[in-house]
Amino acid sequence: MIENSLPEHLIDNAGNVFNFINSTDTDTSCILVIFGGTGDLTHRKLMPALYNLQCTQKLPGNFAVVAIGRREKSNEDYRYEVYNSIKNFARFDMHAKVWQNLQQKIYYQRFNFTDDSGYIGLADFLQRLDERYQTRGNRIFYLAVAPEYFGVIVEKLQAHGMVRNKTSWQRAMIEKPFGRDLSSARQLNKKITGVFAEKNTYRIDHYLGKEMLQNIMVIRFANMFLEPIWNNQFIDNIQITSCEMVGVENRGSYYEQAGALLDMVQNHMLQLLTLTAMEPPASLNTEAIRNEKVKVLSTLQEFTPDLVQKNVVRGQYGSGTAQGKPVPGYRQEELVPPGSNTETFVAIKVNIENFRWAGVPFYIRTGKRMPFKATQIIVQFKSLPPILYARLNGQLHSNLLVIKIQPQEGVFFQFNAKKPGAQSQIVPVQMDFCQNCPDELNSPEAYERLLFDALRGDSTLFTRWDEVEHSWRFVDTIAATWRQYTPDFPNYPAGHRGPRAAEELISRDGREWLHIGKQQRYV
Ligand SMILES: NC(=O)C1=CN([C@@H]2O[C@H](COP(=O)(O)OP(=O)(O)OC[C@H]3O[C@@H](n4cnc5c(N)ncnc54)[C@H](OP(=O)(O)O)[C@@H]3O)[C@@H](O)[C@H]2O)C=CC1
Ligand SMILES: O=C1O[C@H](COP(=O)(O)O)[C@@H](O)[C@H](O)[C@H]1O
Numbered sequence: 377m378i379e380n381s382l383p384e385h386l387i388d389n390a391g392n393v394f395n396f397i398n399s400t401d402t403d404t405s406c407i408l409v410i411f412g413g414t415g416d417l418t419h420r421k422l423m424p425a426l427y428n429l430q431c432t433q434k435l436p437g438n439f440a441v442v443a444i445g446r447r448e449k450s451n452e453d454y455r456y457e458v459y460n461s462i463k464n465f466a467r468f469d470m471h472a473k474v475w476q477n478l479q480q481k482i483y484y485q486r487f488n489f490t491d492d493s494g495y496i497g498l499a500d501f502l503q504r505l506d507e508r509y510q511t512r513g514n515r516i517f518y519l520a521v522a523p524e525y526f527g528v529i530v531e532k533l534q535a536h537g538m539v540r541n542k543t544s545w546q547r548a549m550i551e552k553p554f555g556r557d558l559s560s561a562r563q564l565n566k567k568i569t570g571v572f573a574e575k576n577t578y579r580i581d582h583y584l585g586k587e588m589l590q591n592i593m594v595i596r597f598a599n600m601f602l603e604p605i606w607n608n609q610f611i612d613n614i615q616i617t618s619c620e621m622v623g624v625e626n627r628g629s630y631y632e633q634a635g636a637l638l639d640m641v642q643n644h645m646l647q648l649l650t651l652t653a654m655e656p657p658a659s660l661n662t663e664a665i666r667n668e669k670v671k672v673l674s675t676l677q678e679f680t681p682d683l684v685q686k687n688v689v690r691g692q693y694g695s696g697t698a699q700g701k702p703v704p705g706y707r708q709e710e711l712v713p714p715g716s717n718t719e720t721f722v723a724i725k726v727n728i729e730n731f732r733w734a735g736v737p738f739y740i741r742t743g744k745r746m747p748f749k750a751t752q753i754i755v756q757f758k759s760l761p762p763i764l765y766a767r768l769n770g771q772l773h774s775n776l777l778v779i780k781i782q783p784q785e786g787v788f789f790q791f792n793a794k795k796p797g798a799q800s801q802i803v804p805v806q807m808d809f810c811q812n813c814p815d816e817l818n819s820p821e822a823y824e825r826l827l828f829d830a831l832r833g834d835s836t837l838f839t840r841w842d843e844v845e846h847s848w849r850f851v852d853t854i855a856a857t858w859r860q861y862t863p864d865f866p867n868y869p870a871g872h873r874g875p876r877a878a879e880e881l882i883s884r885d886g887r888e889w890l891h892i893g894k895q896q897r898y899v
Contacts, residue, residue, distance in 0.1 A: 403830045405438035406545075407502055407511045411529055412520035413443020413454070413484060417551065421582075422520060423458045425464035426825040428865065430478045431468040432820075434828050438510040440481045442502065446488060454484035465819060481509065489525045496538040502538070512668045513544030516830055522630075523553055527567040534571040549578040549830055552643055553634060554839075557855065558848035564842055574841060578830050583644040584837040585822030585829075587811070588781040592651040592753070593665075595779060595787060602777070603656070605757070607732045614772065615739045615754040615890055616648050618781075619746035621698055623870065624720065628711030633719040637690070637858075640742040646673065647839070648781075649738060652753050653728050662836040673846035677727040684857035689877040692720030692863070693745040696870030703745070703870045715864055720744045723878040724854075725885075741881055741889065745870035751781035754890045765802065772806040778892045785819060786810040788892050 408426075410418055429435045443454060456814045459479065463470045485501065487494025489644070506513055517533060519526055530548060533539050539546045548568065555561025568577055583589055596602060605611070618640060624631045631639065649667040657664040679687070695703035706712060706720050721743030728738065757775040765772060778788040795801035812819050829837055867875040882889055 385463060388476065403512070403514065403545075404436040405509075406436065406514035406516055407505055407509070407760060407829065408441045408516045408518060408827075409438070409502070410441065410497070410518045410520055411489065411525070412445065412518075414445030414447050414449075415520055415545050417520045418443060419457070419461040421821070422827070423461050424464075425473070425821055425827050427462045427478060428468055428824045429828055430474055431466075431471070432454045434458035434829065434831075435478075438512070440483065440505050440509045440511060442483045442485055442498070442505070444485050444489075444498070446486065448486055449484055451482070451484050455479045455482055456736075458482060458647050461886045465646065471822075479747050481507065488828060492532065492536070495532045495538070499538050500537050500749070501549045513541050513546075515544075515546045516549060517546065518549040520551055523551075523555070526550060526564055530568050530571040531851055538587040539571050544832070545576065546572070547576045547578055547830055547833070548572045549580060549826075551580055551831050553638060554579055554643075554844050555848065556633065556638065558845065558852050561844060561848050565844070569841070575835065577841075578835055578838040579841075579844060580826060581643045581647050581839050582822045583781075584839070585782060585824070585826040587819045587825075588779060588785045589648070589651060589784075590825075590837070592779060596652075597656050606755075608734055608736045610616075610755045610757055611736050612758045613737050613885075613887060614652060615741070615756070616652065616752075617705065617740075617891065618645060618648070618742045618751040618753070620744050621746060623693065623698070623748045624706060624712065626710055628709050631720075632712060632716060632718055636720055636722045636742055636744070637851055637854060641722055641724070641740065642847050643839075645740050645742055646847045646850065648739065648751075648753060649726075649747065650843075652755075652779075653733055653738070655732070662834065665836055670842050670846060671730075671841070672728060672808045673843060673850070675728050675730045675733075676850055677729055678845075679850070679853045679857075681853075681857045681860070684854050687725040687881070688854050688857075689721075689723040689875060689881050690719035690725075690858065690863060690864035691868050691878065692716075692718065693720050693743075693868055694866030694871045696745065696872065698745060698871055700730060705866050705870065706745075707866065717865055719858075719863070719865075721746075721868065721874045721878070723874060723881055725881055737885065739887075739889070741758070741874065741878060743868075743874050747871055747873060748891065748893065749783055750891060752892060753781070754892070755779075756887075756890065767800075768860060776890065776892075780810075780854075780892065781843045784810055785812040836849045 410422060412418055424443065427436065437681065459475065462475070468573070485498060487497065502515070505511060515538065519529055521529070550568065596606060650672040653672045654668040655671065657668045692706050695708065696703060706718070707714050707716050723741040726738050727733070755777040759772065759774060772792055773790065775876070776788070776790040780786045780788060789807045790804050792802050792865050793805045795803045826837060879889070
């Protein structure tokens with residue numbers, strides 16, 4: 377937990393927090409209905425996010441939460457569990473008055489998602505809460521459930537008259553994975569958009585809620601020294617890495633259906649890529665931004681089976697170490713079959729076929745049980761002509777611009793300078809901006825921002841259907857090729873940087889994977 381106390385003087389006796397954030401004039405009054413209210417996501421992410429929003433006065437005054445699960449429990453039991461989750465996972469310390477204010481608006485309902493009588497009871501209960509909290513029929517239905525329930529829940533919400541009420545708004549927030557391939561995603565989308573209009577469908581990619589992802593556009597389009605050189609004339613290659621030290625943990629049964637390709641590449645990695653590569657939108661309007669992102673996805677080089685073999689590497693961790701301790705291989709993890717061929721690592725070289733990026737490879741890599749946790753976008757610039765400092769060529773390092781997404785958030789820039797005191801020695805030096813270093817900004821969590829935006833009706837940080845469709849098209853070709861071959865797994869030990877083939881993928885182009893580590897030099 378990141379601790380951060382709320383100054384006492386900002387809280388009144390009723391537990392309201394002084395409003396130091398600009399409020400919007402949209403009608404945000406509503407009931408948030410969470411399907412999957414007893415699940416891991418709700419406890420670890422959603423409830424702490426609501427508490428953080430309450431602390432920063434971003435929750436509407438007229439507001440209530442109804443959490444739905446299968447387990448029997450009273451409102452009091454449920455509130456107690458939520459209290460513990462907030463204590464463990466919220467970025468603000470637990471403050472009694474703020475909690476008191478929030479907890480009295482949280483309710484628990486028990487029913488099976490497939491059971492019509494549950495929805496009849498829910499519709500009635502929500503109406504009663506509308507009267508108590510003046511929430512005017514507005515709803516956010518958050519589907520924090522396994523994907524097989526997405527369709528049935530939205531259909532039953534419609535059948536029981538809880539959607540498309542003309543005098544109020546209803547929105548659906550839908551967790552990933554959105555389908556398991558293009559065809560199943562299309563079927564799911566048809567079901568959902570048959571009930572919720574596209575503008576009321578909030579498909580979640582939680583990476584879009586991360587502070588530094590929102591910063592990518594600002595860094596690119598608000599800086600004169602960057603935008604003119606953000607293209608193939610000046611950039612040699614771009615590396616997008618998202619590595620984790622953790623293994624699959626207790627999510628083996630889900631992960632077996634996904635693997636790193638569906639779990640990370642289809643969504644988070646491609647979102648990082650589109651924000652890095654997109655053209656400046658005509659305005660900051662939601663659709664203008666989404667249009668530019670879709671253009672990038674539609675210009676991704678189309679993979680053939682041959683190209684997949686050449687430009688895509690998959691890996692699976694075997695036993696090894698994590699933070700100095702021995703850990704099992706993926707095939708020995710809970711709920712993973714011993715002969716599993718599911719990938720826990722993917723590296724891809726991809727080209728974007730447009731005027732800005734022709735000839736600039738984008739190297740993408742993501743994996744579990746890597747030696748470090750880091751999400752970074754590294755832009756490696758081209759070298760200057762070897763004229764003035766030709767003699768010192770070996771000493772000249774590439775200019776690097778690194779957008780550090782997590783765990784450290786910031787921007788790092790590496791350039792060459794004369795070594796102080798030396799006659800003719802050139803050394804790489806760094807400028808490093810960190811926005812979440814200790815005692816500085818306590819950045820909002822991704823889910824906090826996403827819930828806040830859904831309340832305000834702003835869908836910019838959610839994925840539009842055509843983005844999802846293009847992403848599936850891209851990964852489907854890879855998955856189809858992989859199905860034709862049996863991989864030689866495991867091919868990297870836990871705690872290493874992935875399989876040897878990933879090194880070869882980049883080294884055959886005369887490049888190497890870069891990572892900006894704690895010592896602030898690329899390693
Ligand atoms: N956990 C995470 O960190 C992340 C999760 N996600 C996505 O979020 C979604 C939820 O994940 P997670 O919270 O981990 O899942 P869990 O398995 O922890 O929770 C599932 C929830 O659904 C409820 N549920 C399941 N079946 C039924 C049913 N038939 N009727 C009523 N309730 C039911 C469970 O209730 P009960 O327990 O009472 O039976 C529980 O509240 C998934 O789509 C996942 O992919 C996405 C990103 C991260
Ligand atoms: O969506 C997912 O993301 C997490 C990584 O998220 P982060 O915010 O910690 O970078 C990943 O562990 C998980 O497998 C995946 O489902």
